Amino acid sequence: MSNFNKHETIISAGIDIGTSTTKLIISRFSLRNVAGATHVPRIEITDKEILYKSPVFRTPLQDAVTIDVAGVQQIIRSEYNKAGIQPSQIETGAVIITGETATKRNASEMLHLLSDEAGDFLVATAGPDLEGIIAAKGSGSYEWSGKSGQVVANIDIGGGTANIAVFKDKQLLGTCTMHIGGRLIEFENGIVRTISPPVARLLQDQGYSLQVGDPQNAPAVSFVTTYMAEAVARMLKKEVHAQDQVLLLGHEPNWLQSVDTIVFSGGISECMYHHATDEVQEAQYNDIGIQLAEALLQNKSLQHFTWQEPVETVRATVLGAGTQTTEISGATIQVAPHELPLKNIPIYQYDFEENLETGLLHFEDAVQQAVTLYDSAKEGQNFALYLSNLPYLGFRDVQKLAKAIVQIMNERPCPEQPIILVIQSDHAKVIGQTLAALHVKQSIICIDQINVETGDYIDIGNALTSGVVPVVVKTLTFHTT
Template sequence: MSKQRESIISAGIDIGTSTTKLIISRLSLLNVAGISHVPRIEIVDKEILYQSPVYRTPLLDETTINTSEVEQIIQHEYDRANILPHMIETGAVIITGEAATKNNASEMVHYLSKEAGEFLVATAGPDLEGIIAAKGSGVFAKSKGNRLVRANVDIGGGTANIAVYKNEILLGTCTLHVGGRLIEFDHHVIKSISPPVRSMLKQEGIRLQIGDSHNHPHIDKVLNMLLGTLSRTLTNELQEKDRPLILGHKPDWRLPIDVVTFSGGVSECMYQLETIESKASYNDIGILLAAKIQQSSIYEKFIVEAPMETVRATVLGAGTQTTEISGATIEIDPSKLPLKNIPIIKHDFHEQIENGISTLEKTFQQARRIYDTAYVENNFALSLTNIPLVKFNDIQRIANEIKRLMNERNHPDLPIILVVESDLAKVLGQSLIAIGVQQPVISIDQIHVDTGDYIDIGKALKTDVVPVIVKTLTFHSSEQ
């Protein structure tokens, strides 16, 4: 008997500092396991059904997104695509850049996730946005299997989000106030100057103000300052004068970068890979910044590669779903299942127990920056990979370090969720319980996930295994 395919409709909505866009896809599912094996459903094909034009993100004022206009845009595009909300079975609503800092950002995204279909919801902070963009631009995939250190620099309207990878391992992130909308124009005069740029101008003693001509010579000085901070970030040589343009933490990667790829709206001005007819109009410094980058010494210091995607790198499809069944060697608290939309942070032991334990804290700090904010009660799952052959004493050491770090979370009472690629989930989970952790423990095995993925963990089956949905944001390549 031939295997039957099933398809689901997914949607992606990206609300950024400058632009808002939507895409509808059809994902084809197939059970790829043999007849006598446990079913394994994988996405075997994806088809882009509809791409919206790129809209200017509507704002009520500098601190508030115009929710009603965003809703109208989405409804209009659903109508054009002949799609009803109940037809959408999976997907992503992502809010990025400075749009994520607006007063009503979180409220709006959660509302849209309910009204526009069954969505994976992610209000992307700067670190997560950099990770997502690196996957969309192709940098994450290109990093596999070679020794080159690759940086994806996603430059939108308000920020440049940098994610650095080597062999699909995230080495670090950094976000800068570098973007196309930091200075905006109206009728050939300056309409707005962003607070970070105003701070930089004051620091440098440069006078530039609203009402000045769009040809004012000091605009070029601003561009040089933005580019200087970006270049020094990539070489890890930031100076005190760069502080006004740093959003959050400084670069936290240690290895020197070999290859740089630019994505985002500013890179669209560089490469013009976007093929849709209707584009948002830009009355800002984006085009000037793109030209300045192309003429800069960055091209001398690094190998610069074009992205697979520019303005659509952050999110162009919806969630890919891969249903997996965890192994039988698991430790779970049934009262806490099912769990939905749990983000992943990956920790690689590299077959070295001492280094693996000693670097756990760095992974945790990264996870806290990305997912565990003080004002949102979000949990995350720790993925443990490439653990070497270990003794029981080593398992206890891992458990003790996990216990210590989990207690430092902003919300330490949330369940401890572990995803272990090898068959150590049960013994590690039981070790945590034995040393007296106060939290419920969910420890599952034989699941492959990456940082930036999300998982759903279903209720335990009669065979003492649990179904797991791995959701990875999918992206559409310009080459398809």
């Protein structure tokens, strides 16, 4: 990073726009070049300090299917103001649109507007699986899975969904999302104001009746919260009942190992742990959030797991994006110059565990999971595959790997998009040239010498006249105690 010396600290913003709430955190990161003087620079965050935490705002919506973009911009501008920060001082950051907000009609328009306004930000819509991973990193579950050696499930419950992400040794084992959240039944003046469609179907299936206008303490309401807590326990044990399907959003639980430890994060966990007691949030009392938190705390099936308290509850979200810039020699990699620059390409890590044969067996599943993570709406969000722990590759092995890459990349929702590969070992040139020799229809971008993991994003800049290609890695960063 040529200008690193003047960048000992940077200011980063994290903006989270969810189904129910929007929040903003401004942080200062300290950076250090951890590579030796002769190596490719590698900048790491050595310290994080929170400069400003916004209150938790209700997400501004124009109507049920449209985000109020001007309303969101107004929140961001006034919060920058309160923090005493000019937008020009913020050098990096992340805007993450999650929950049902990510499926709103104008979510992509919102992304473009915010990325223009926010400068060099990572701006992304997170489908439920990615949202679960982000929450697990923010709540401490991800770190805990590395320290404890246990299988840790993070259950992030907000207004509309419960996102479960299961980790062991910081490796994602699987995910699951359910229609379980505080705002699925809302009240006004002691009576029921709204009932979400999944809850209405659940009540109908179970022979309960609940109408708008019924009293807030109707027996059907406590049935729903008790049922939701039971359903969470069944998902965690992978004992899904037929009647639970109505609450499933997408696929069933797909992890193979048994869960040891559970961590709750999100707005509902705030009702369980009361971390943010200094903030008066009257909005909490006009829905089933508090009852749902109570039902989870009292559920006997959930007591079979070890409970771990989260580091963050309602703010198990992004502090911002720390960036590290690496300059890679264009001579050792394969890039299609006309495709550059590329911005905010998400990374999906696939570990070959030093064995090409067994690695290729699950390679296709990995690409499908990457599509599920980053392109849940099948809109054509491309991603980069990070291939780690490849064994020694002979000529035939490289051919075999290249053919497998082409075959499964042709199964993406938009198969004509560039094939973007990041290789941990220095195989970028040989794999890139082998792919080119197969006359694939896609452009090839194949780089190595950078350290990334699932959930990171990269920018690949235009090749400079010196033949160097600048690569920026953006890592979402979270609060750690």
